[in-house]
Amino acid sequence: MLKVHERFLNYVAIDTQSVDNSDCFPSSEKQKNLASILVKEMKNIGISDADMDNYGYVYGSIPGNSVKPIPTIGFIAHMDTSPDMPGDNVKAKIVKNYDGKDIVLNKEKNIVMKTDMFEHMQNYIGQDLIVTDGTTLLGADNKAGIAEIMSLAEFLINNPDIKHGTIKIAFTPDEEVGSGAEHFNVENFGADFAYTVDGGRLGEIEYENFNAASAKVIINGINIHPGSAKNKMKNSILIAIEFQQMLPIFETPANTENYEGFNHLCDICGSVEETKLSYIIRDHDANKFKAKKDRFFKIADYLNEKYGSDTVVVELKDSYLNMKEMVLPHIHIVETAVKAMKELNIEPEICPIRGGTDGARLSYMGLPCPNLCTGGHNFHGKYEYISIQSMESVVEILTKIVELYAK
Incomplete structure (x- = not known):
């Protein structure tokens, strides 16, 4: 044996x-x-x-x-x-x-x-x-x-x-x-x-265990030669940074423990024309979990109002409960x-x-x-x-x- x-x-x-x-x-x-x-x-x-x-x-x-x-x-x-x-x-x-x-x-x-x-x-x-x-x-x-x-x-x-x-x-x-x-x-x-x-x-x-979801955030920009970009260029990388900065700064894995949930930016890839961010969203509490997911759409709505419709697209999928x-x-x-x-x-x-x-x-x-x-x-x-x-x-x-x- x-x-x-x-x-x-x-x-x-x-x-x-x-x-x-x-x-x-x-x-x-x-x-x-x-x-x-x-x-x-x-x-x-x-x-x-x-x-x-x-x-x-x-x-x-x-x-x-x-x-x-x-x-x-x-x-x-x-x-x-x-x-x-x-x-x-x-x-x-x-x-x-x-x-x-x-x-x-x-x-x-x-x-x-x-x-x-x-x-x-x-x-x-x-x-x-x-x-x-x-x-x-x-x-x-x-x-x-x-x-x-x-x-x-x-x-x-x-x-x-x-x-x-x-x-x-x-x-x-x-x-x-x-x-x-x-x-x-x-x-x-x-x-x-x-x-x-x-x-x-x-x-x-x-x-x-956590309630879990994944989120993909797609930022659509407009690339113009920087020499003639004034009032025309829409840099998706900068908008992506702005999106991330609007999430609560302390709701990250490095700042949470026990029953505290988080938003975790797993991957970012982009250019002026397009940037993609991949997140996982976690929380034990069902209401807080919903609030975290809703926040992604609220930020997208705000940035779309600021930069034009369809600038920010959020695709969110529940993983497990x-x-x-x-x-x-x-x-x-x-x-x-x-x-x-x-x-x-x-x-x-x-x-x-x-x-x-x-x-x-x-x-x-x-x-x-x-x-x-x-x-x-x-x-x-x-x-x-x-x-x-x-x-x-x-x-x-x-x-x-x-x-x-x-x-």
């Missing part, structure tokens, strides 16, 4: 990076490489119905072994890694018995993970940390979740004395590009409720996770997700689905790391949840 971190190291060696704005699903065919490996591994440990569908989703189940009725629980993780940082040729290494000092990830390139930047590193003195060489992300988001669910599955199969209901397992593509639940077959999955295992530090439980109202009627899911952690002497921390997970959309598709920790930190970047001991504890949490629902 592989240890959870051994599974994890196998998975991160496989490039599964998803692709923004792809016109196919999954967004990258290489995600199916890991999916195929997972199907084979699931069958080898005894999940006979393991299968990958045409969209690249992996499904499997462990039949219940109790005569009394027990809820059918789902566990879900995603296979893709973020497009924000290279995800191929990952060179993971283990820092054993971490001493609490800065970690040199790459001596040749002088890439150092510093404790004064990441104070939470001090919580892991004496533990074994998995890090990268500083040139790629690690992939703990979310291959750690996959490894933990697979370790749970093998443990339950090898220990039939542990009573449980039917366990449903799913591994999804394209979560990082916002479409991980797009083709998820909730009906065939057949769980009463589920947990995504896609969170951060040990102890996190999340059932509130806060899962809280879908989970609250089934709050026992959260309460059981809290109880499981407490019985294992792990301090539970219920906190809002400053982002989204597959569980947000799945909750609105009829599958209540809060999010549990994986034990990782600094996702989507070269400083990503995870504690082996935290991963082992997450497997214990998942096992305890299964046991509690069987009582």
Whole structure:
């Protein structure tokens, strides 16, 4: 039986990076490489119905072994890694018995993970940390979740004395590009409720996420030779700057935390003739979320009145909604996770997700689905790391949840 971190190291060696704005699903065919490996591994440990569908989703189940009725629980993780940082040729290494000092990830390139930047590193003195060489992300988001669910599955199969209901397992593509639940077959999955295992530090439980939208702002200018441009030129770059300056200065990711929402300018590209700005809009509160979206149109109306109609065009699209109202009627899911952690002497921390997970959309598709920790930190970047001991504890949490629902 592989240890959870051994599974994890196998998975991160496989490039599964998803692709923004792809016109196919999954967004990258290489995600199916890991999916195929997972199907084979699931069958080898005894999940006979393991299968990958045409969209690249992996499904499997462990039949219940109790005569009394027990809820059918789902566990879900995603296979893709973020497009924000290279995800191929990952060179993971283990820092054993971490001493609490800065970690040199790459001596040749002088890439150092510093404790004064990441104070939470001090919580892991004496533990074994998995890090990268500083040139790629690690992939703990979310291959750690996959490894933990697979370790749970093998443990339950090898220990039939542990009573449980039917366990449903799913591994999804394209979560990082916002479409991980797009083709998820909730009906065939057949769980009463589920947990995504896609969170951060040990102890996190999340059932509130951002309401999310994306906005594209197109500024149409008029280019005239600068020598004869007076009263004729309309510089779209300058109007774009004006648009950005009319958004609240402190409502940016760098100035917000906890339940505070933001407008995030992700990309800007332009010339005098045309400039395009790409934003994401986030807020936990539905009314504040609406106000943020409305502000984009109000600014556009003002600038169009100032510079002429159709100078500023706003295209806005909702991405996902806060899962809280879908989970609250089934709050026992959260309460059981809290109880499981407490019985294992792990301090539970219920906190809002400053982002989204597959569980947000799945909750609105009829599958209540809060999010549990994986034990990782600094996702989507070269400083990503995870504690082996935290991963082992997450497997214990998942096992305890299964046991509690069987009582």
